[in-house]
Amino acid sequence: MRSIGEMARDSGLGVSALRFYDRAGVLVPHRVDPDSGYRWYAPGQLDEARLLARLRRAGMPLADVRLVLAGWAGAETDLVRRLLDAHLRRLERGLSGARAEFSTLRALLDDRENPMTSPRTTAPVRLSVPAPGLAAALDAVRYAAGADPELPMLGGILFDVEGDALRLVATDRYRMAVARTAVDGHGGPRVQVTVPLALADAMRALLDGEAEVRLTVDGDRVTLETGGTGERQAAGQVLGHDFPDYRRLVRLPAGRRAPVDVPAFREAVRTGPVRAGEVRAQDGVPCDLSVLEVTADGSVALAGDGADDREVVAVNRAFLLDALAAGAGDRLVLEFGAPTAPLVIRRPDDEHTFSLLMPVRLEN
Template sequence: MRSIGEMAQDSGLSVSALRFYDGAGVLAPAWVDPVSGYCWYGPEQLEEAQLLARLRRAGMPLADIRLVLAGWSSADTDLVRKLLQAHLCRLELGLSDARIEFSAVRAILERRENPMALLHTDAVRMAVSAPELAAALDAVRFAASTDPELPMLGGVLFDIEGESLQVVATDRYRMAVAHAATAGHGGSRVQVTVPIPLADAMRALLNGEEPLQLAVDGARMTLETGDRQAAGQCLDHDFPDYRRLVRLPAGRRSLVDVPAFREALETGPVRASEVRKQDCVPCDLSVLKVATDGSVTVCEDGDDDPNNVAVNREFLLHALAAGARDQLILEFGAPTAPLAIRRSDTENTFSMLMPVSLDN
């Protein structure tokens, strides 16, 4: 027999929670001392209490938990499985509804925060270098979102202002920005978000040196090179104001040899015991440390220096590949600030990764 204090310690439920579940008729003690009123639990009740704790953490209603425990004690596995599946379906439906509502709220917020984005009514036509535009698309493509609940991020932003074209993609956890020079527009700012399939079709045309024309007519984007063309409708969503998101305070800069650093990431330790979920997808973490000489190393398990920065290893490898240089600059701010990956030859092409907290 376990006392109520021992049961609390072994099950993960507090003493007050055990008393509450007793009163609710969910988990009654095996014996109550008639004189002192003290509660005692049988050996078989520990597993039930641990199950109860897990189900409550999963948000299952008490009425369903009572049925699960009844089925558990009678070995009615079919009942238990059906109740678990029904609750999981409710959670998934609730999460889907919440995502839709949050997506709508974010869209409203972005329209309020970015009121100056032009309505795409005036035709714009400009010349762009094929190698420059190809390099810009290659530098940002990896950061585009594939989340159907965030349609405003499911493309590449073409931000045209004067003779400058900024190409931007983000999935919230990472952002990439690249620059390409243009000629022939020189007018006011125009922004369009090109859906990923159209952006990929445009990139497929950019394999030569021949001049090309980029045109925006209303919400339609057209790329012409020689006798070939890629065209389609742009997304009917406002892209977030990325200029506000990239204003980072200066941090510690480290020049890294990309092939060697990539090998260190691919073969180095990951926090396998502390796998986190980003956007409901499990990810391995690489924890980075900047030494006093500016070198960057991948930390071993047990290095809990609060200045270390943990990032999604796969995302960092993608950013290094998109940087397309043998040497890149990693810029570290606070452990909770984005990690910037920059080229040494330009400040206009870079990417950022959000760090991942190591706190349980």
């Protein structure tokens, strides 16, 4: 007999997914302890669970999954083949439709010729930036930068200069971090460049003092200089890709805010309950989820398996720990919107520096 945890480990289905399929009557445990409610699975059910995991990864509807499992158990190979072939045809039709829509979208993009970032400036832009402010901004956003070679525009940090402010933004689609610091010397139009991560890291290594540093954007090249004569500098090419319009992504309705004591909350997240073995809906990557809820007294708690999923927000635990560390303080504010809205992590003394974590859909 396998416990539910062992079945999750061996089958590739999460614990919460196994509970969901039990309630749905798709994969019912061999025995349920009448006192503890703990589920136990017979040895022969492992093959069924692995088959179920494959079918769900292929996107087969639950109604068809039931029939495939029944046909598989009864050796009704013709029925199983017909169901598999029918689902494959649906997928092929959907892919054909998606290709047609994407072709139309690409044509519309060609017509618009309207990149989200501003054109490269012909005249150099020279700014004075407080070293501590730029260092803090880089530290606040660096963790959220992307590493997907298919999305090179996310493989850097956006430097967005407008008026007397420099905003830094990084995102990998599943999380986003935004920070702001003051600048001096810019009176022209908005300027945006995406600095590669290696160059951003080289810049950060120079920011070890309290004085102002000089930041220059000259066409597709950016340079950071420190010292009175610029004897220390980091310079290089910016990325030649347009960064997403982050301002649209951070326009969120106000949610319920709850303060947290960061050291205590971080330890609770690190050691508290998780939904183990979940699969991230966006890309199918397994991850541990922290399920958060705001209690009646306004504090944030880690929800257990008995929580009402309509009242909680689930996020990638590793991403949450990264965001708490990037917050760089003992007090932060978590802002909860709808269960499908991003979780916002704010500094209580700086509304312009924050992180967004995309929620992960729970299967049960």
